[in-house]
Amino acid sequence: MPANSVDLLKQLVAFDTTSRNSNMELIHFIRDYLAGYGVTATLIFNEDSSKANLIATIGPNVAGGVVLSGHTDVVPVDGQDWASDPFVASQADGRLYGRGTADMKGFIACALAAVPMFCKANFKKPVHLAFSYDEEVGCLGIQAMLPDLKKHVAPPRLVVVGEPTSMTVANAHKGQHVSCTRITGKEAHSSRPEDGVNAVEVAAELIGFIGSLRNKARDSGARDDQFEPPYTSFNMGPIKGGSAFNIIPNTCEFDWEFRPVPGDDAKKILSTYQTYLDEVINPRLKALDPACGAENSVWAYLPPLKAEPGCDGETLALALAAKNDTGVVAFGTEGGHFQSIDFPAVVCGPGDIAQAHKPNEFVELSQLAACDKFMVRLAEALTG
Numbered sequence: 001m002p003a004n005s006v007d008l009l010k011q012l013v014a015f016d017t018t019s020r021n022s023n024m025e026l027i028h029f030i031r032d033y034l035a036g037y038g039v040t041a042t043l044i045f046n047e048d049s050s051k052a053n054l055i056a057t058i059g060p061n062v063a064g065g066v067v068l069s070g071h072t073d074v075v076p077v078d079g080q081d082w083a084s085d086p087f088v089a090s091q092a093d094g095r096l097y098g099r100g101t102a103d104m105k106g107f108i109a110c111a112l113a114a115v116p117m118f119c120k121a122n123f124k125k126p127v128h129l130a131f132s133y134d135e136e137v138g139c140l141g142i143q144a145m146l147p148d149l150k151k152h153v154a155p156p157r158l159v160v161v162g163e164p165t166s167m168t169v170a171n172a173h174k175g176q177h178v179s180c181t182r183i184t185g186k187e188a189h190s191s192r193p194e195d196g197v198n199a200v201e202v203a204a205e206l207i208g209f210i211g212s213l214r215n216k217a218r219d220s221g222a223r224d225d226q227f228e229p230p231y232t233s234f235n236m237g238p239i240k241g242g243s244a245f246n247i248i249p250n251t252c253e254f255d256w257e258f259r260p261v262p263g264d265d266a267k268k269i270l271s272t273y274q275t276y277l278d279e280v281i282n283p284r285l286k287a288l289d290p291a292c293g294a295e296n297s298v299w300a301y302l303p304p305l306k307a308e309p310g311c312d313g314e315t316l317a318l319a320l321a322a323k324n325d326t327g328v329v330a331f332g333t334e335g336g337h338f339q340s341i342d343f344p345a346v347v348c349g350p351g352d353i354a355q356a357h358k359p360n361e362f363v364e365l366s367q368l369a370a371c372d373k374f375m376v377r378l379a380e381a382l383t384g
């Protein structure tokens, strides 16, 4: 008796794939499950082989297939007040509770539950499974997978990124660039300002500059009224520097991010900042002491998902989801990374993002049933 999506989701939830942990047990479970239906999976490992992405193709590997994309990691439950064990899925009130039920093992479970049906169907075009690690900590897995997808997966008609949209079809979201700026100054007694270089003051200056970039993006940058807010937004994150009020701080570092609307030029924003570091800040600091300086590194990057209204992939996605209209989502996904290798992508999956990342995360069983139906229509579309 082939497993159904609810039972599979219970099994997937039981693997604690919080991003800081290995996902190998879950990946091996999926690999073995697929092997049971004669489907061979390719694993793409991270640097220390503690995590892997999984790619598998069902049907002929020809152009025009559909990629079902999911991330296998989940966010931590630390400090959250759960009514039950987050890694033991519990069923109540027509819902399945557990970490990852909505974000986004529910979609993976539905895709896996459909595998026996996919294998029996006489596919003219393939289904590809693309399951990643480390989405929740900066989309690291998908970035490692892109070259293999490009090489081994015939150009698909559509990628369905199964993040929770309550099974509606979203065709756009903002991007995200997260940077860390580190300033090296020079320590000295606070009474002797000429002897030191104050890293915290330099940070304040840079934060002011980022504020001017923010104002420019808000007041005269690209706009897209589908989003709230409709412009590229910025945030200053954690900052740390200095050790005592009477010591000139020799280091300071801060994280900052911006979320470009599709159509805004993220590279230009970053290069404007880098030019300011290279031409204004660093020459001045190096003149005081060659060991001083400020560096910025982008440590997480998510390209925006750009709408391709009326494109063939989107039309198919609407038909599979039995919906008439597309929308946008406020959160980031791996979709923009797929677009970067010319794989058309939409976001559509079971569950509600409102339940994600919170205690007592759940997915409605009716959502899993709707996703199961989506898979049935997909099998029909690829057979005909």
Ligand SMILES: [Zn+2]
Pocket (backbone or CB within 6 Å): 071, 103, 104, 135, 163
């Ligand atoms: Zn997610």
